[in-house]
Amino acid sequence: MSRKRFPPTLELQIEALDADGVGVAQFGEKRVRVKGALPDEQLIARTVGKRKGAALAVAETITDNASPLRQTPPCEFFPRCGGCALQHMEYAAQLAHKQAGLLQDLAFNNVGYTQLRPAVGSPQFGYRRKARLGVRRLYDMQLVGFREAFGGRIVKMDNCLALAPPFDRLFAPLAELIGKLSIPAAIPQIETAAGDTDIALVVRHLEPLAVADVRLLGEFEQQHRIWVYTQSGGYDTLQPLSSHAPLLNYSLSEFGLNLEFSVTDFVQVNAYINAALVRAVNTALQPRPGKRIGDLFCGIGNFSLPLARSGAQVTGWEAASAAIDRARLNATRNGLAGRTRFEVADLYNLPGDKKQKLPIADVTNLDALVLDPPRSGAGPALSSWLDPGVSDVAYVSCNPATFASDAAVLLKHGFTLDEVGIYDMFPHTAHVETLGIFRRHG
Ligand SMILES: C[S@@+](CC[C@H](N)C(=O)[O-])C[C@H]1O[C@@H](n2cnc3c(N)ncnc32)[C@H](O)[C@@H]1O
Structure with a gap:
């Protein structure tokens, strides 16, 4: 079945949660996977794509039988962001x-x-000491964030409740930094790592950085007290900006x-x-x-x-x-x-x-x-x-x-x-x- 044959919204009854934390339902002969849904709920879901013959959808409105396990997702970017799957479920129920x-x-x-x-x-929050963030230029907007749940696009986000500080609130400064570089379109990702006493990030770049870019990265390093590394290829190309960057x-x-x-x-x-x-x-x-x-x-x-x-x-x-x-x-x-x-x-x-x-x-x-x-x-x-x-x-x-x-x-x-x-x-x-x-x- 082509994607067109799934209507933009579907009325569904959720049968179960699968191993990805996604609700599964039947629409006629077809399977539908619904992010943000819980077992037994009746709901209206918006279709967002198709994979391996199943429609992909996001829960929009619970029409009946709202699950007693449901909670208001603490993160404003759920369910769009692919970083989390179960924010709509009480924590004890997740376990x-x-x-x-x-x-x-x-x-x-x-x-x-x-x-x-x-x-x-x-x-439940601030626990994640390592992460890989996607970077994308969209017209004149610089995006740094996780990828969407059911697609490759980067979510426009300015915070993440899961990341360890200070990375949880560093999305906007990172986007501003990348936007100022001479090669923003050649930066595909940033990796973050938080230790107990020092923190670091790795800027992956597909084209050489200009002298002015290195200066901007150095200013960011100083201002945010984050050890900045650059990486032009495999991990063997990793370079600390500062010669005294500690492990x-x-x-x-x-x-x-x-x-x-x-x-x-x-x-x-x-x-x-x-x-x-x-x-x-x-x-x-x-x-x-x-x-x-x-x-x-x-x-x-x-x-x-x-x-x-x-x-x-x-x-x-x-x-x-x-x-x-x-x-x-x-x-x-x-x-x-x-x-x-x-x-x-x-x-x-x-x-x-x-x-x-x-x-x-x-x-x-x-x-x-x-x-x-x-x-x-x-x-x-x-x-x-x-x-x-x-x-x-x-x-x-x-x-x-x-x-x-x-x-x-x-x-x-x-x-x-x-x-x-x-x-x-x-x-x-x-x-x-x-x-x-x-x-x-x-
Ligand atoms: C889940 S991590 C565990 C690391 C460590 N036990 C810890 O707690 O930090 C799995 C480890 O397996 C290593 N690894 C992957 N494939 C391997 C292989 N074929 N032989 C040996 N080690 C491998 C990875 O490099 C990684 O360090």
Whole structure:
């Protein structure tokens, strides 16, 4: 069906919320996905496009059966902005929705569990310490913001409740800055990163910056006390404007740790939830002298160093060599170099695979593992990490679907899923972070 055949407004009955936090409904033979809708509601929705045969729409007027879970979205740019999906749902209901989605994925993979941990909630605003903002010139208007929910356009916005200060209110000054540069149309994006003591932004540019542009960026850096980086190509072209720009850092104060990171390193976006995850992983794995723990997908040492602090011997593996360099430095800065080893490896390499670009990880002689893979999950390599000596696995996941299919593999290897639950890393979005603790007894 062509887009034209969907009327501009549709009267719908919402059946459910999908994994993206979008309501689904039926219009004749066709599926409709409705942003800003909640299950059972009857409403009028405005169609905004079509994808994979389903109409895309935005809730306009609730005509009947308004959900008791509905709230007034705290952000004025919802539902247009693609940054959030669930602002129209009370926060407790968001947590319940995410936990229910996780249980569905576990059930789909026939994964049973012993204890469902209550969902761990987060401060709802100002939590997001990293973001990528789109930049676009529209006639004489300079836009800096998130992309629209159902399209590629940049939302005209002057604040964001999710971003950590000062970026939450920096949209207008950033747009003004870009508008003054000689090449505004050649700036496709800005990345923001907030550490505990310093903050930074990266201006991506597709054409060379003029001397006057560099001066303007320098003035912005001084005025807003934000370390500005420029990037003309891949991450290897990243340049700090100031030669004394420090690395960013965050503390894990319960463990007496401070970790440094660069604007381009992966860090868990929500400091509050990260601290809760690190605490839970430590409680579950009971690190102590003599215990050997592997941290797979270790990044800059976020889980490794707290485990080593309690006396365990920790080996971290990770594909990004810059992150491994940083993990080693973080270990040294925190007096933990003697208890940690960090190695570059492609963890998806299977033994015998001849096309390996990075070394293979030697995941043997370990008592416990932390797994924190990207969205694709652990995948086929998982079985090769499960030496008979491994009795505990703490699995941190950003995708409940791959978590559940990996959990089924762990169960086949004799583990039980002792504890599982969600940690709300991204309030108001549909993103689901999960922690599962697997144990193999006897
Ligand atoms: C979700 S992050 C976790 C990072 C770290 N555990 C933390 O808490 O900050 C996933 C990490 O996996 C790494 N990664 C992605 N693909 C990989 C691969 N094939 N082999 C090893 N590491 C990989 C990424 O560079 C990233 O640091």
